[in-house]
Every structure is written in C-alpha cells, then in structure tokens.
Amino acid sequence: MFHLIIFSVFGLICIVGAVNLLVQRHPINSALSLVVVMGSLAVEYLLLGAEFVAAVQIIVYAGAVMVLFVFVIMLLNAGVEERTQGSRVALWFGVPGILVGGLLVSWVMLEQAGIQAVPVGALPGPPKTLAWLLFHEYLLPFEITSILVLIAIMGAVVLASRPESVQRSKKEA
Amino acid sequence: MTSNLHLWLIPILPLIGASINGLLGKRFTRQVVSAIALSFCGAAFAMAVWISAQLSSLTLPHVETLAQWIRVSDFRADFAFNLDQLSLVMLLVVTGVGFLIHIYSIGYMWEEGGFYRFFAYLNLFMFFMLTLVLAANYLLMFIGWEGVGLASYLLIGFWFTKDSAASAGKKAFIVNRVGDFGFLIALFLMIKNFGSLDFSKVFASVASMPGNQDLLTSIGLLLMVGAAGKSAQIPLYVWLPDAMEGPTPVSALIHAATMVTAGVYMVSRSHVIFEHSTTALTVVAIIGTLTALFAATIGVCQTDIKKVLAYSTISQLGYMFMACGVAAFSAGIFHLMTHAFFKGLLFLAAGSVIHAVGGEQDMRRMGGLRNKIPVTFWTMTAATFAIAGFPPFAGFFSKDTILFKAANSPYGSWAYWAIGVFTAFLTSFYMFRLWFLTFFGQYRGEEPHGHGEHGHGGIHESPKVMLIPLVILAFLSIVGGWIGSERFDRFLAPTLHSSVTAVEAPSGESEGRAASELVFTSISVAAALCGFLLAWQLYHRRPELPQRIAHSVQGIYTTVLNKYYVDELYAAIFVKPLIDGSTKLLWHGIDRDIIDATLDSSAESAEHVSDTVRHMQSGNIRSYAGWISVGAAALVVYMVWTGGR
Amino acid sequence: MVPLSYYLVLSGILFACGVTGFLIKRNIISIFMSIELMLNGVNLSFVAFAAQWKALSGQVFVFFVMVVAAAEAAVGLAIIIAVYRTRETLNVDQVNLLKL
C-alpha cells in the first residue's frame, strides 16, 4: 500500500512534469520540468531497489546533463518558443499516431502483464555487484562507451569552438 | 641444371631502369637520366657477354625457372627462361645493338622534351624484348611480344601532340592486334592439343605425332599470321612505314633491328612445327618472297629517306621469311643479325643526316652532303654496300646464303630464287639511289634553321656520342658476315636442328655444291652491281632522267608512289565498314536507341515519380519525426494485432 | 506491491510524451529535451524489467544509456550552438535547408 502510494505520487509528478515540458513555451521551464521528472524517476528507481542507478540518475542526468541544457539556454539566451506552422504532418499524423501506439501498448501491458507485482526494493543493486558486472561481464561495452565519450568530448569541443577564421578576425578587431 | 646464371636479371635490369626513369625521371637532369638508362641497359649487355663467355661450360639448352605463374590442373606456365644458341644470338644482338642505340639516342634526343620519358620507354622496350627472347614458353614469350608492341606504340607516338604520330601509333598497335590474334589462337590450339606451352614439351609432342598434318598446318599458319603482324609482312605490313613517325633511334632499334625481327625469331623458334607442315612452310616462303619484292618496288619510288629505309626493312624481313620458308632457319637468323647491324646503322646514319639538315627528311631537298658530314657519309656507305650485298660486307654473306638456300633447299624453288635476285637488284638500286640523292650532287634544300638558337647553324656533323655507335655499327656491318654462314649454321645446329638439313647434310656432294654456290654468288653480286650502276646512271650522271621515265610510265609510277593503294584498299575493305557498322549499328542502333533510351526513360520516370514524392521531403525535422511515429504506431498496431507472434 | 505493468505504463507514457514533444516543440533545445525524456522512459522500463527478471544487467544497461545520453547531450548541444551561430535561430522550422 505504502509502496503504491509513493509510486503513484511520484509517477504523477513524473507525468505532470512531462506534460509540463510539452506545455511550457519557454525552454528553461521545460528544462526544469524535466529535472523534476528525473528526480521523481530517481525515486521510482529507489522503489525498485536500484539505489545506485537512482544516485547516478541524479548526478549524471539532473546534475550534469540538465545543467548543461540550462547553461546552453542561458548562453544562447533562448526566448519563448515561436509558434510557427512548420509541419502539418507532425501534428495531424504523428501525434495521433503516437497516442494510438502508446494507448495500445499501455492497454496490452495492463491486460497481459498485470499479474506479477514487484515488491519494494525488489532487486537491490548494491554498487559492488553492479561494479562487478560492469567490469567483468560488460567490460567490452564499458570500454567502447568510454571511447564513445572521448570522441563525444572531442566532437563537442570542435563543434562548439568558433571557426579559426572568426577567432582571428575577432582578435584583429 | 649445371649452374644458376640468374637469367632473369637480364630482362629485369632494363625494367629497373625504366621504373626509375619513368617514375622519378622528371626530377632528374638529362645527365642522370641517360646515366641510369645506359647503365641498366649496359649491365644487361655485359651480362649477355658474360654468359656467352661461359658458353662452353654450359649444357644447352639451359632452362631456369624463376617462379610459378599459372598452375591449372595439368597445365602449367612458369616464369621460366631459356638459354640456347638461338636465344643467345638474339640476346647479343638485342642488347648490343640496343646499347649502341641508347648511346646514340642521348645525342639525338638531347634537345627534345620528355627526355626521361623516352629513355623510360626505351628501357621498357628492352625489358620486353629480352623477355620475348629469353622466354622458355610461348606464354611468357607472348608477354614480351605484347610488351614490345606496347613499347613500340608508346615510342611511335612519342611526339603525341603531333596528330600523324598519334595515329601512326594507333595504326601500329591495331594492325599488330590482328597478328596477335592469330598468335593467340595458335597458343590456344597448343594448349588444347599439347597441354603445354613450354617449348620443349610442345616440340616433343609435335615430333611424336607427325601424322596430324592439319593441326600443325593451322598452328603454323596462325603463328605466321602473328609473325606477319609483328614483322610487317604481307598483308599486315602497312603499319611499319607509318611507324617512321617515331624518333629515328626508335626506328633503328625497334622498327629495324630488333622488334620487327621477333616474327622471324618466333618462326625459327617454332621451326619444329613448320618443318612438319609443308603447307605452312610454303606459305611462309611465298609471303616472304612476295613481301620482299613488293616492298622493294615501293621503296624505289619513295622520297622520304626514312620511308625508303622502312620499305627496305620490310623487304629484308621478306628475305628472312623466305629463308624460313625454305627451312633455312639459320640463314634467316644470320640475315637477321647482319640486318640488325646494317639496318640499324642505316637508320642511325639517316638520323644523323636528318639531324644535320635540321629535321628535313625528303631526299629531294638533300644532296652533296658527302663532304659536310664525312663520318656519317662513310658509315652510311658501309651500310649501303652491306645491304646491297657487295662482298665482303656483311649483307653479302647472309643474303647470298638465303638465295642459295632458296634455290637449293628441298623446299626451295627457282621461282623464289629468281624473285630474290630481282629484289636484290631493286634493293641495290634504291639504296644507291638514296645514297646518291643524299650525298652527291648539289645541295637542294634550304639552309637549316632548326638549330639556330644553339649557335651552330648550317649543316654540321653530329656530336661524338652519336658518331661512335655509327662507327661501331659500320665496323660490324663490314665484318659481321665474316663468320660465314656455314659456321653460323653449325653453331645454331643444336637448336635449329632440322630434320631436313640432317637428311641433306650427309648426302650433299661438297664439290658440286661449292661450284654451284659460286655461280649463285656471282649472279647475286652481278644483280647488286646492276642496281648500283643503274642508280649511278639515273641519279648521279643524269639526274633529269628519272623524271622523264616517271612521266613515260605515269600510271605505274603513281601506283607505286602511292604504295599500290594498299592503305586505301584496307580503308575501304576493313576500316570503313567497321567505322560505319559501329557508328550506325552499335552506336546509333544499339547504344543510343536501345541502351541509352532504356536508361534515359527509366531515369525520366524515376524523376517524374520523385518529382511528386519529393514534396514529402519538406526539410522539416518534425514532419520526418511525424512519419517515423506513424510508422512506429503502425508497427505497434500490427504486433498487437498478431499478438506478438 | 505495485504491478510491473504500472511501471511499464508509466515508462510508456513518458516515452509517448517525449515523442509528442519532439513532434510539437519548435525550439531545438526543447526537442532535444524531449529526446532525453524518451531515454528516461526507456531507462525506467529497463530497471523495472531488471526487477522483474532478477537480472542486474538491466541496471547495467541503464548506465550505458546514461553514458550515451551524456555524450549525445554534449555533442547535441555543441551542434545547437553551432547551428545558432550560423542560422541565428533555434526554431527548427526555420532550419530547413534540406528540402527540395
């Protein structure tokens, strides 16, 4: 019962945050809603016993990725979203399409998989066990993602740095 | 195998030179380029000499296999090199004359652009020619065969910006392809019937199955087609006169001394096949004889100094084939060797003359050069006497042997001999005509101006680097025949060991033979003398006479002057139908109306379709995402519908 | 005791919200955030399934997703900055040179 209440409360916060993300027209509000979603998702993870994942969710997602978003929004001084009519397809086909798909999936889930219930802290993921998995069974993916991150860092630096010609002209000016 | 001679080095050395010059030569100075070309070519020559010095200690034929090449079930062809008396003679001639011409070229080409290119090609030619000569099987020989064709093409078209040179190169290449086609089919027949292309195995199979006349005849004839292409025999001789568009050293090396004799070499090499087919031999003899006569008549009327020499080359090659056709292979090779000396010399001297008068090639604008370029004159004189067949010059011995054999060989006939003698007369006539027109009388051209900027205007002797090869070749042209055909025949006997001569030798009555040989010799010398006298009469004493004669026999003269309209005939029979056919049927009919039309219409329909569909490509990410989500939804619906099965 | 399907439905809703955001948002940063939302939805289902099947590898996958998301965020935001620098707009409807 207690479990269900917490689940429902934070699930609701999640959904409200997600919907708020859609509704808000200023990106910084959307970003903050997303932080809220992430925070409540962390609570859901805790409910599922994935404490380490929850902590990492906060540190990486809320603490780093979203800060980066906020930083970029501030840097580019992004204003309120314009309401341009770019794509009728997205609005008239895409949204109904995804709604239908989502509803169908939810229905199937509720119909078919509703029998099993998950207790609180169903699968404790102590950091040691996870680390063992990560550095033994999943060592290769781990190393590959580390290379991916390295490449991403370099790519981001290259992309975001001003072209040399611009820098030079700035310096001369 | 007694010892390893590293025969493969001989062809590879010039290839290295060609690679260095071809790839890097552009940055080198002319001195470096010529040093590289000369040293690698000279190394090949030195090696050939070293090998001939070791000859007594070798067991011939000496075959060395460098590497495996093709192994398909029973058939095998390796990178194998074969050394025997025949290939040794060819080796010495090719490397020796080639080396001299390399030296000569340095002087001749010094002022030309693309110096490094020229020497790269020249070394490349040496590589292929040596491969051809040393090959131990027909396939490797074919590589050399094709390769010299390529080098010849490259060198004829050396001045590729000149239209006539470029088309002459193409002509040589294409006409050679016709011959190569015959050669190739002959190779296929050999593979099919003998299962091998090694000389030794092929000849062994031939010897063991003498009954199969038709097969041997067809192989022989096809080989002869190949030889006719490479050695400019009727009906494929037309490329050689045009090939004179190349630089003169090229004409000397490739189109006189070495490459064009490849056909003779190949026929001699395949003598076993020919000896087993009388028909093939007869065809070879007839073609040789006719070519000799035919080319000689054309040569009489030519005015371009190099063209005269070109037809003379064809004619002399005809002699060689005549010799082969009467199974006197060693005589053919003997003539090949002496011809390499004097014809190489003739071309080089002609080059020197052209060089002296500043690029002029028309003999009617020469004359009286005797005193101005004495060294060239004297060497040319030696060569002229040699080709005309005056004793004791080299040409006398070889030509005389051929004529004697033409009449006396079991396969010979008086007709060959008669035509041969007449051709000898013609040869003597047009060569002395050339000699008189060039060196005697008054100078008829303008002052050369080509060298004005180099500060030595006027007619002048060539530099030493060009004269030294001339002198050496002149020496060889004089003494080259003193070996004597008998000794030469004996030397080559192990290789060209023919059943015919083997049968004949014991039965020959040496007394009577010597007597009749003397008669034959006197007749041929007399023919040469007649030619000389006639030329002297017409072109030295009474230079106005030829004009009148030409007028009186206008029709014949024009025909001969236009080379019997053979080129025009070929154009009408082969070239034009080919061009018309490929234009109208292949290009317009098939390519444009069927293939292109199909593709064009499919492209057009694709364009129409995409023209309507491209409006979906709005460039807007969100509409793309919309389509994706619709697709995803459709997938979900499908999966739910089927229950995930 | 919460049924597993609730978690999955929650994750599905989050994912659908993400997709919808992608479809209706014009601001490129918001669109990017919608993508992050989708990833989060997926992560939730990973963790839920890990609990369901008693397999910790589900949680390990979440780490990989996070790492990829972080890398993607870095590169994506750099691209956004570059786009803004050249096009002077964050509206994706105006970043549409790739058409016709």
Place this chain on the structure above:
Amino acid sequence: MTIQTFILVSIIKIVICIGVLLTAVAYTVWLERKVVGHIQNRWGPTRVGPFGLLQPLADGLKFIFKEDLLPPHVSKPLYIAAPMLALIFALTSISVIPLGDWVSIAGIHTPLQITDVNIGLLIVLGVTSLGVYGVALAGWSSNSKYSLLGGLRASAQMISYEIALGLSLVGVLVLAGSFSLHDIVEAQGGTFWGFVPRWNIFQGQFVAFFIYLMAAYAETNRVPFDLPEAETELVAGYHTEYSAMKFAMFFMAEYANMITVACLATILFLGGWKGLPYGPAWLQNLPVIWFVLKVFCFLFLYIWVRGTLPRFRYDQLMSFGWKFLLPLAIANLVITALVVAVRA
C-alpha cells in the same frame, strides 16, 4: 526499534542537525569576518556582544526586516524559487554526514547522523550537484547581465570541477570499498607504525586531498575561484538583484555548502570522528569533538585562503580545472588502483 520510534528519533536528529548547522553557518560568517579582519590588520566585528559574537544574530534580524525588493522584468517564479533551491540543496546534503559512531541513548541504538545509507557519498555528490540550479536560475531569472554572466560562470565552473572532485574521491572509495560514509570512516581506524593515524590523507591520498581542496573551493564559489560573484567585475554576480531574506538564503547556502564540504573532507581524508591515536582513552573517544575540530581546521583554511589569495581569471580557472586537476585526478586514481590491486 519500532517504526514510530524510528520516525521520532529521525525527527529529533533532523531538528538538532538543522539547528546546529544553521548556527554553525552563522558563526562561520562571524569567524570569517573576524579572521579576515585580523589578516588585514583590522578588528572585524566587535560592537555587538563580546568579540562581536552576537553580530550574526543582528545580521539575521536585519535581513528579516529589510524590504523584499522584486525588481521589474524578472522571471518571477524562478526568481523566488532560486534562493530556496540553493538553500534546500545546501542543507539536504548534511543528512548523510556522520558526526560520530553509533551511540546508545536511552536504550535506542542509533548512528550520529540522520541516516546511514550505503550510497551516502553519492547522495552528497548528487545533492551538491543540484545546488548549481539555484545559482544558475538566480542568474538567469534576474534579467540582468551581471547576474546572467555570474550564472553562466557558476554553471560552467561547477560542472567542470565536479568531474575532478568526483575523480579525486574515487581513490578514497577504492581504499574503503564502500559508498557509505560511515564505512569510509571506519576504514580509517588504526595507525601506521603505531603513531601515524590511518587517515586517508596519510594513506597516499594527499594528492587526492589537494585536488579535492581545489575542486571544493571552486564548487562552493570561494576565493580564489569566486568568479560567479566576482564583485570587481560583476557587481555581485548571480545575486546582484537579490536583497533581504532571499540574499540571506544565498549567503546561508554558501556557508552551508562550505560546512558540508568541510565535513566531507573530514570524513573522507581526515579520519572523520577518529581521534589522534595517542593520549588517554577518553581523549581518543571524544567523537563529535574531534569531528568538529577537524571541520573547524578545514574552515579556517578556507578563510585563510580567502584572506590570502587573489582571484583567478576565468580562462585560468577553466584550464586549471581541465588541464591540470583532471589529469592529476586520473593519474592519482590509476596509481591508487594499481597499489590496491598489487596489495590484494
């Protein structure tokens, strides 16, 4: 222990903690003013109470009674929420800090911390990493260029130094083998050769300690890394537009963060509540006292540095973090891991 007592005990602990923390914040401010004053050859606060000890109280009263200005054209909800966020996150992280070992009071056996979780360190890191939102949102919502620049600087700086900070802690984690702060302290008991305490800083983690020190200064926006509020260039940085209680919240958040960081340093590197391994037994078992002493030393260092060092330039700050601290932290981690692996 029943659930009721658990909740009761927890509430008591929370109240005590918050009270102590806020007092500590107030007196850290007083300490700073006093120490910096003496460094600069001044007296610092002297008027209110003996040695100016009541000065924080007076300041607090003043903040409370000042008018709460709301500048025009600010983004109102965020403008109000920002200082609260900052303070909340600053105070939250204290919840997993252990002040001492388990104790039994009135039959209730409980640790001297609000809660002992096995990912305690991660929670501290996560919560402090969220702290940046307060600063960034304050900077953005103030609708002022100084604030915006301050906010930008703060977010970039904190993300950058968080990496070095986190990596410097991994060495300690490798030694302790646990995320639980309690376990980490327990792992530092005992001595080397009988007289050197087995604190992590003496276990070869002095490089990590140095990195942590630098990164912690940057994380809390303190001199020499106080670029987000550099008064000589940005007026007051992200809190330029704030006044009264909202400003006080930022102020408290900053000092609370300082205390958290000092606590963490104490736990991770200085042996937590473990005393010096000599002297009489009662001296060794004065848990909270030792802890407070160490925290005080750390805070004093903070203030000392502030009174001594000049401010970095922003590009120097960034290159110091990325090009010096980060590689150093990685090297330290690799070496520590190797040593541990060899020992094991």
